[in-house]
Amino acid sequence: MVVVCEDADAMKERVALLEEAVAADSPKEAVQTFAKGLKNRNGALQYAVMSKKMREEIGNEYAANRWQTGSSSPWYASITANEGVQNDDGTWLFELHGVLTDSMNQQEDWRFSFKALKENNRWVVEELKGKD
Numbered sequence: 001m002v003v004v005c006e007d008a009d010a011m012k013e014r015v016a017l018l019e020e021a022v023a024a025d026s027p028k029e030a031v032q033t034f035a036k037g038l039k040n041r042n043g044a045l046q047y048a049v050m051s052k053k054m055r056e057e058i059g060n061e062y063a064a065n066r067w068q069t070g071s072s073s074p075w076y077a078s079i080t081a082n083e084g085v086q087n088d089d090g091t092w093l094f095e096l097h098g099v100l101t102d103s104m105n106q107q108e109d110w111r112f113s114f115k116a117l118k119e120n121n122r123w124v125v126e127e128l129k130g131k132d
Contacts, residue, residue, distance in 0.1 A: 019048040023123075027092035027116030028084055030123040034114070035079040035096055043067035051117060051124040074100040077107070084116070092116040093128075 037045035
Protein backbone atom coordinates (compact mmCIF):
# COMPACT_ATOMS: atom_id res chain seq x y z
CA MET A 1 0.00 0.00 0.00
CA VAL A 2 1.31 3.44 -0.94
CA VAL A 3 0.14 6.57 0.84
CA VAL A 4 0.76 9.86 -0.91
CA CYS A 5 0.41 12.98 1.20
CA GLU A 6 -0.34 16.10 -0.80
CA ASP A 7 1.60 19.12 0.42
CA ALA A 8 -0.32 22.03 1.90
CA ASP A 9 0.47 24.43 -0.96
CA ALA A 10 -0.79 21.99 -3.59
CA MET A 11 -3.96 21.37 -1.54
CA LYS A 12 -4.60 25.11 -1.16
CA GLU A 13 -4.19 25.58 -4.91
CA ARG A 14 -6.59 22.72 -5.64
CA VAL A 15 -9.21 24.18 -3.29
CA ALA A 16 -8.79 27.65 -4.81
CA LEU A 17 -9.30 26.22 -8.31
CA LEU A 18 -12.39 24.29 -7.18
CA GLU A 19 -13.84 27.46 -5.63
CA GLU A 20 -13.13 29.30 -8.87
CA ALA A 21 -14.90 26.54 -10.82
CA VAL A 22 -18.10 26.92 -8.78
CA ALA A 23 -17.94 30.72 -8.66
CA ALA A 24 -21.32 32.19 -9.51
CA ASP A 25 -21.84 34.27 -12.64
CA SER A 26 -25.03 35.84 -11.30
CA PRO A 27 -26.59 36.70 -7.95
CA LYS A 28 -29.25 34.02 -8.36
CA GLU A 29 -26.63 31.39 -9.17
CA ALA A 30 -24.76 32.27 -5.96
CA VAL A 31 -27.92 31.78 -3.90
CA GLN A 32 -28.83 28.57 -5.74
CA THR A 33 -25.33 27.17 -5.19
CA PHE A 34 -25.55 27.97 -1.49
CA ALA A 35 -28.99 26.33 -1.33
CA LYS A 36 -27.63 23.21 -3.06
CA GLY A 37 -24.89 23.05 -0.42
CA LEU A 38 -27.50 23.33 2.34
CA LYS A 39 -29.64 20.58 0.85
CA ASN A 40 -26.64 18.28 0.37
CA ARG A 41 -25.06 19.27 3.72
CA ASN A 42 -21.94 20.31 1.84
CA GLY A 43 -20.29 23.08 3.83
CA ALA A 44 -17.42 23.36 1.36
CA LEU A 45 -19.86 24.24 -1.44
CA GLN A 46 -21.63 26.76 0.80
CA TYR A 47 -18.29 28.28 1.83
CA ALA A 48 -17.23 28.66 -1.81
CA VAL A 49 -20.01 31.21 -2.41
CA MET A 50 -19.94 32.97 0.98
CA SER A 51 -18.89 36.59 1.34
CA LYS A 52 -15.72 37.37 3.24
CA LYS A 53 -17.85 38.63 6.15
CA MET A 54 -19.89 35.42 6.30
CA ARG A 55 -16.72 33.29 6.06
CA GLU A 56 -15.25 35.17 9.02
CA GLU A 57 -18.46 34.74 11.03
CA ILE A 58 -19.04 31.00 10.52
CA GLY A 59 -16.10 29.53 8.59
CA ASN A 60 -14.37 28.13 11.68
CA GLU A 61 -17.59 26.36 12.68
CA TYR A 62 -17.79 24.72 9.25
CA ALA A 63 -14.16 23.60 9.43
CA ALA A 64 -14.65 22.23 12.97
CA ASN A 65 -17.54 20.10 11.67
CA ARG A 66 -15.34 18.79 8.83
CA TRP A 67 -17.40 20.74 6.27
CA GLN A 68 -20.57 18.75 6.98
CA THR A 69 -23.58 20.96 7.72
CA GLY A 70 -26.23 18.90 9.40
CA SER A 71 -26.63 15.45 10.80
CA SER A 72 -28.96 12.56 10.13
CA SER A 73 -32.24 14.26 10.97
CA PRO A 74 -33.90 16.54 10.06
CA TRP A 75 -32.84 17.26 6.48
CA TYR A 76 -34.01 19.57 3.75
CA ALA A 77 -36.58 17.93 1.52
CA SER A 78 -36.49 21.00 -0.70
CA ILE A 79 -35.05 24.49 -0.90
CA THR A 80 -36.15 27.11 -3.41
CA ALA A 81 -35.15 30.72 -3.99
CA ASN A 82 -37.35 33.51 -5.27
CA GLU A 83 -36.30 35.67 -8.23
CA GLY A 84 -34.73 38.29 -5.99
CA VAL A 85 -34.93 42.07 -5.96
CA GLN A 86 -32.06 44.34 -6.91
CA ASN A 87 -31.19 47.06 -4.39
CA ASP A 88 -30.04 50.56 -5.36
CA ASP A 89 -26.45 49.69 -4.38
CA GLY A 90 -26.28 46.79 -6.89
CA THR A 91 -26.74 44.04 -4.32
CA TRP A 92 -29.66 41.62 -4.54
CA LEU A 93 -32.05 40.38 -1.87
CA PHE A 94 -33.38 36.82 -2.04
CA GLU A 95 -35.74 34.76 0.06
CA LEU A 96 -35.06 31.05 0.38
CA HIS A 97 -37.81 28.68 1.44
CA GLY A 98 -36.74 25.35 2.85
CA VAL A 99 -38.83 22.41 3.97
CA LEU A 100 -37.24 20.30 6.67
CA THR A 101 -38.41 16.74 7.12
CA ASP A 102 -37.47 13.72 9.22
CA SER A 103 -37.93 9.96 9.31
CA MET A 104 -41.41 10.41 10.82
CA ASN A 105 -42.32 12.63 7.84
CA GLN A 106 -42.77 15.65 10.10
CA GLN A 107 -42.27 18.82 8.09
CA GLU A 108 -41.26 22.30 9.09
CA ASP A 109 -40.96 25.40 6.91
CA TRP A 110 -37.94 27.69 7.15
CA ARG A 111 -37.36 31.00 5.42
CA PHE A 112 -34.03 32.74 5.05
CA SER A 113 -33.11 36.14 3.68
CA PHE A 114 -29.87 36.39 1.72
CA LYS A 115 -28.07 39.29 0.16
CA ALA A 116 -26.01 38.58 -2.95
CA LEU A 117 -23.17 40.95 -3.73
CA LYS A 118 -20.15 41.15 -6.00
CA GLU A 119 -16.85 40.59 -4.22
CA ASN A 120 -13.54 40.14 -6.08
CA ASN A 121 -15.43 39.75 -9.38
CA ARG A 122 -17.56 36.91 -7.97
CA TRP A 123 -21.15 36.83 -6.83
CA VAL A 124 -21.31 35.74 -3.19
CA VAL A 125 -23.98 35.55 -0.51
CA GLU A 126 -24.49 36.81 3.02
CA GLU A 127 -27.24 35.51 5.23
CA LEU A 128 -29.21 38.40 6.63
CA LYS A 129 -31.55 36.44 8.85
CA GLY A 130 -33.35 33.16 9.19
CA LYS A 131 -36.93 32.94 10.29
CA ASP A 132 -39.38 30.11 10.74
